[in-house]
Amino acid sequence: MYVINQLIYIICIVYERKCLINNKTMYLIIITEPQFTDNEAAIIAQLLHWGVDLMHLRKPESSADELAKLIEAIPTAYHNRLVLHDHFDLATHFTLHGLHLNRRNSVLPPNHKGTVSQSCHTLDEVKVCKTKCNYVFLSPVFNSISKLGYTSAFTPKALSEAKKQGVIDQKVVALGGITAANIDKTKYYGFGGVALLGDIWSRTADKNFEQYVRNIVEICHV
Numbered sequence: 001m002y003v004i005n006q007l008i009y010i011i012c013i014v015y016e017r018k019c020l021i022n023n024k025t026m027y028l029i030i031i032t033e034p035q036f037t038d039n040e041a042a043i044i045a046q047l048l049h050w051g052v053d054l055m056h057l058r059k060p061e062s063s064a065d066e067l068a069k070l071i072e073a074i075p076t077a078y079h080n081r082l083v084l085h086d087h088f089d090l091a092t093h094f095t096l097h098g099l100h101l102n103r104r105n106s107v108l109p110p111n112h113k114g115t116v117s118q119s120c121h122t123l124d125e126v127k128v129c130k131t132k133c134n135y136v137f138l139s140p141v142f143n144s145i146s147k148l149g150y151t152s153a154f155t156p157k158a159l160s161e162a163k164k165q166g167v168i169d170q171k172v173v174a175l176g177g178i179t180a181a182n183i184d185k186t187k188y189y190g191f192g193g194v195a196l197l198g199d200i201w202s203r204t205a206d207k208n209f210e211q212y213v214r215n216i217v218e219i220c221h222v
Contacts, residue, residue, distance in 0.1 A: 026183070026220040027135070027193030029173060031056040033146070033201050036066065041073035043204055048078045050210060051217035056100055056195070058085040068093070083117065098134065117173075121153065123162050130171045137195055138168070140176025141186065145198030152176065163190035180212065183219045194220065 030052050032040070036059070044055050055078075059067050064087040071082065071094055084091060085100045088109050098115030099108060108116065115134040120126045129136045141159070144150035154162075162168040170192030178186070179199045186194050196216070203209050 025222070026187065026191065027053050027173060028217060028220040029054045029056055029193060029195040030200055031058050031175075031195055031197040033197070034058060034060055036062070036070065037201070041070055045075055045078055046210070047200070047213060048081055050213045051221065052081075052213070053193075054081050054083055054097060056083045056085060058100075060086060060104060062086060064090060071096075083115070088112075100137075101133075119175075123154075123158070123167050126162075126167055126172055130169075133171070135171045135173055135192065137173050137175045138191075139174075141174040141189075141191075142177025142182060144176050145179075145202070150176070159189040180216050180219060183216065 028051070030044075030047055032044070032055070037043075048055060057067065057070065059070075067084075067087050068090055071079065071090065074082070079095050080097055082094075082096045083098045083100050084096060085102055086105060088099050088105055090096075091099060091109065091112065091114065096114060098117060099105075099112060101108070101116065101118040103119075116132070117135050117137065118129045118133045119137045119139070120129050121139060123138070126136055126138055138154075140150055140152050141154060142152050159168065168190045172191055173193040173195050174186040174189070174191040175195040175197075177198075178194045178196045183194055200213070203212055206212065
């Protein structure tokens with residue numbers, strides 16, 4: 001009986017630790033720059049290879065053909081980790097992860113079977129949108145890097161209160177000014193993931209770019 005009780009105790013401890021680890025694990029998402037850049041498909045493939053979970057393709061001024069060419073240039077093995085912000089009809093031609101609703105594209109195509117995400121800029125929007133989405137972006141959590149003058153819309157107190165009320169949870173992804181230096185803050189506020197844009201694309205020419213990305217992956221996936 002003692003042995004059985006000890007085994008049960010050990011199983012419970014292992015399960016509890018597993019749960020804690022899972023709760024700490026965050027989704028890491030990278031959003032493309034709005035304009036097409038040199039070697040973009042190769043960089044996207046590298047980021048996914050290094051451990052980035054999802055790549056959001058946001059090209060508001062692109063044509064469908066231009067966006068399709070970018071997707072085609074990315075190895076097919078990574079297509080199921082791509083999310084479209086534009087030209088949703090391309091989802092019928094490629095096996096993608098999902099679609100991201102936004103002000104330009106607010107309606108899903110019929111029979112969409114992938115994930116659904118959405119951009120939110122207030123906590124009230126989060127409350128509504130996360131009930132019908134797999135995950136949502138909340139921005140700007142910190143001062144934006146890619147958009148000068150686009151400052152944080154949320155105080156630490158507001159974010160802490162939103163966590164207590166269950167508004168910020170595993171379905172909410174922090175966006176805006178995210179860097180390796182502040183990801184731990186987003187964990188504290190209860191976010192289920194982070195989305196980076198300016199911090200990543202401003203570093204692609206750095207000699208330690210890979211190490212920087214892998215460090216972020218490790219922070220998110222601890």
